[in-house]
Amino acid sequence: MTRWGITIPLTGVPLAQHRELVEQLPDLGYTDAWSAETAGTDAFSPLLLASQWAPRLRLGTAIVPVYTRGPGLLAMSAATLAECAPGRFVLGLGSSSPVIVENWNAAEFTEPYGRSRDTLRFLRAALAGEKVTKEYPTFSVSKFRLERAPEPAPPIMLAALRPGMLRLAAAEADGAITNWLAATDVPTVRAEVGPDTELAARIFVCPTEDADAARGLGRMLISSYLTVPVYRAFHEWLGRGERLAPMHEAWAAGDRQRANEVIPDEVVDELIVHGSAEECRERVQAYVDNGLDTPVIALLPTGDDPAEQVRALAPR
Known part of the structure; x- marks a missing residue:
């Protein structure tokens, strides 16, 4: 079924x-x-x-x-x-x-x-x-x-x-x-x-037509989760390593705001349904x-x- x-x-x-x-x-x-x-x-x-x-x-x-x-x-x-x-x-x-x-x-x-x-x-x-x-x-x-x-x-x-x-x-x-x-x-x-x-x-799933709001929330979630080592390795295996590398660099430097900002829109749109x-x-x-x-x-x-x-x- x-x-x-x-x-x-x-x-x-x-x-x-x-x-x-x-x-x-x-x-x-x-x-x-x-x-x-x-x-x-x-x-x-x-x-x-x-x-x-x-x-x-x-x-x-x-x-x-x-x-x-x-x-x-x-x-x-x-x-x-x-x-x-x-x-x-x-x-x-x-x-x-x-x-x-x-x-x-x-x-x-x-x-x-x-x-x-x-x-x-x-x-x-x-x-x-x-x-x-x-x-x-x-x-x-x-x-x-x-x-x-x-x-x-x-x-x-x-x-x-x-x-x-x-x-x-x-x-x-x-x-x-x-x-x-x-x-x-x-x-x-x-x-x-x-x-x-x-x-x-x-x-x-974020059911809103306000794409900026959905992406803003999505970025916070992505930087919180995908910086965990197992999720980082998962997305490197899936082929997102290069696109997420700036986020990981900023996160490692302690710059959480920058880590969110450098996540590409297309990555957010791939992982967050809105x-x-x-x-x-x-x-x-x-x-x-x-x-x-x-x-x-x-x-x-x-x-x-x-x-x-x-x-x-x-x-x-």
Whole structure:
């Protein structure tokens, strides 16, 4: 089926006030609601509410860091949501970033590939109800078994940017989750996971015809995210290294304003979907036309009513 997702919760809207909109999402044409986890809500709670408000939606975490919860707690959190939304929950895992893991959560960000792989393997066994005692390369677990193993066990998708993690997602997970890419980048990513692996991507959408305002917001987001080493490497792999080099130089020099100013308009326009609601829908559809299975809209604030914007961005 054709999927069309939205990121919840919406910026500036209290979580409890999402009920009316979430209840409407399936009738609007949305198939999926996906959460995020940085410094706002946790990834599971908004989906737990949505599981009761909209029983037809597929729900996914994009993503839960593999470092910020112990393996057993991660299994319990996933099992709880899977019980509340049987057959409709997707657990999206990822390594996250040193800022979130180390600076904010007092954990050690080491061996992200290995930790992601080992957490994925542990969760496969734990969510199937197995008793797990195992020395993984990056952690060990002794005699863990879920008291409430979900039936069915949820699929697990892996956040991935470059070939190594994308291939791991294709080989051992049920799909790959990516973000911060242009519609024209999708074939490059698709080539690494193959034709049969579900590929989801969060797409940043700013539904306004004020291009200057959209680009201004886009520049701040791009300089904040794409200066993170994993995203820098991702865009170098995608071929944007030269065009983003001035931004990286200014950022390294501590000149944040200059870093924003030197991001080319065409890079902003590639990575941030903006324009009228109809134009935004067409641009999101271009990702699908290029090989994306599950577009997940992340609505950027414009000052207008975000609920009305979600309704306007629904598939036609």
